[in-house]
Amino acid sequence: MLSEFDLIKQYFDRSRPGKAVLGIGDDCALLAPAPGMQTAISSDMLVEGRHFFAGEDARRLGHKSLAVNLSDLAAMGAKPVGFTLALALPSADQAWLQGFSQGLFALADAHGCELIGGDTTKGPLNICITIFGEVAPGHALRRDAAQPGDDIWISGTLGDARLALAGYNNELALTAEEQEAAGLRMHLPAPRVALGMLLASQRLARAALDISDGLVGDLGHILKKSQVGATLNADALPCGPVLATKDIGLRRRFMAAGGDDYELCFTAPVSSRDAIIAAGAQCGTAVTRVGVIDAAPGLRLVDADGGTLALQLQGFDHFAGTAGS
């Protein structure tokens, strides 16, 4: 029987020199913040049956658990430093732990983000990560900083994760190849850390967030915090390659209100356009201009001809239980 301490030692304590002054194994971890930098902090909790299917591949789940947290740092423009992992497990299943820790550390290492502490306990499967990053004072990409006239930009593509969900749920029929390709976007999101850091450090963007509950709902948070409105061009939204083969109604719906995209939505002055395109090229992430921030409140969705689209779209609410209203 694997004990709690053996479990931590075998799968999570890598005992190697790192950024933490003191890592796993004491009452607290100790970090020495870089002089003058602010600490960005975010927590995400993933629950089986809610954020992932029961029986989900452990390695993919390790990746995704950290990816959604890295995405929050990306949305702030912060550089990843470290994270804590609190894990409730039904049992100490060694094959699961092996896969989960491999997926977790592969992504952590790619971003120089160190596991510095946490907690393990028995219970219904629940993964809670708190992540720490650093950002220079005044550089963070906040939700309340959008200004009328700003362009609205999206990184990467939208909608394939939602398409994969629709396939799993038999909302629509996908081929095995489509399901697999779209599923990768759902299971292995790529947090846009490098892009977020460039946008913040070069002061290219004003407001930003990551799209986790659907573009329209999430952009609404920027509009509310910044006390502005927006016009989005539905035909400019960058479509995931699998969704791109589907009909226009489905495309628009899944891009505008899909969820699980983990792409950045950010606003920036018109004067930043060339530099934003260069920043996207520098880190290998597509960036697409999809709309404009308005002084008038409200979110207007238009097509390429400027016609208004009357889509009723809402973000995902964890207590309402489903997307939409």
Added chain:
Amino acid sequence: MLSEFDLIKQYFDRSRPGKAVLGIGDDCALLAPAPGMQTAISSDMLVEGRHFFAGEDARRLGHKSLAVNLSDLAAMGAKPVGFTLALALPSADQAWLQGFSQGLFALADAHGCELIGGDTTKGPLNICITIFGEVAPGHALRRDAAQPGDDIWISGTLGDARLALAGYNNELALTAEEQEAAGLRMHLPAPRVALGMLLASQRLARAALDISDGLVGDLGHILKKSQVGATLNADALPCGPVLATKDIGLRRRFMAAGGDDYELCFTAPVSSRDAIIAAGAQCGTAVTRVGVIDAAPGLRLVDADGGTLALQLQGFDHFAGTAGS
């Protein structure tokens, strides 16, 4: 139906000037670390049926969820700064949320510790708090710093929380008054933050931890990390007032290997004795000298006459499922 955002706004977002540069409502919270200070970080996850009974009073649970985290800062000698709260709830029960948030914030305010962010989701009840404190470089009370000849000290009293558990589980019969009095120690632990900060800032103690899984098991972590041994005087252990009325065998067992005490166990040079007693008096926390750190490995439990006690005692292991072996 209370939405996720309404829930956060109504019960957890107090929108008042605080220590955070940016608090609840963005992708990350932002903290400006005090210049030159290290950040102490700890996470604890509490699972229903594991760390607390189903149906536990929400206000007490709010207190305890934060208390166990504050206790980790206390064990490091760190000053509380802020915390994140990730909460999985079976439903958005407003009476529960009201009680939980009241218990949580009452303790948070008493320690100047601010809720800066978190996550809420639907799922089996699970409470995960990550806490942040600050401590001067070189002052943290680490587990690896005990030295042969150090006194071993305990704050407060031990065993009443374990006695309460025994009553709830019908391991033994308690009167209603005994159950209530001992139960307070289990449900409303008092984290020894002020004492820990004095021990660290005045450099009175060397190693420290908080006793959550039972004294013998937890002290074992200090011994292992510090590569030393210890002799504990079982008759010197400070007994909780309810347990004090029980027989000596039960007293010794519940004090030495009870769990849920959230008292500090720390080691200190003999030269610190008077100052430690003064520090305890200053913050209203009893401090008791209970043993000595030895160069020889192993933990010896003796009685007041120096006779060896052959107690087989182990700490609580969350995957083994029960205390002792």
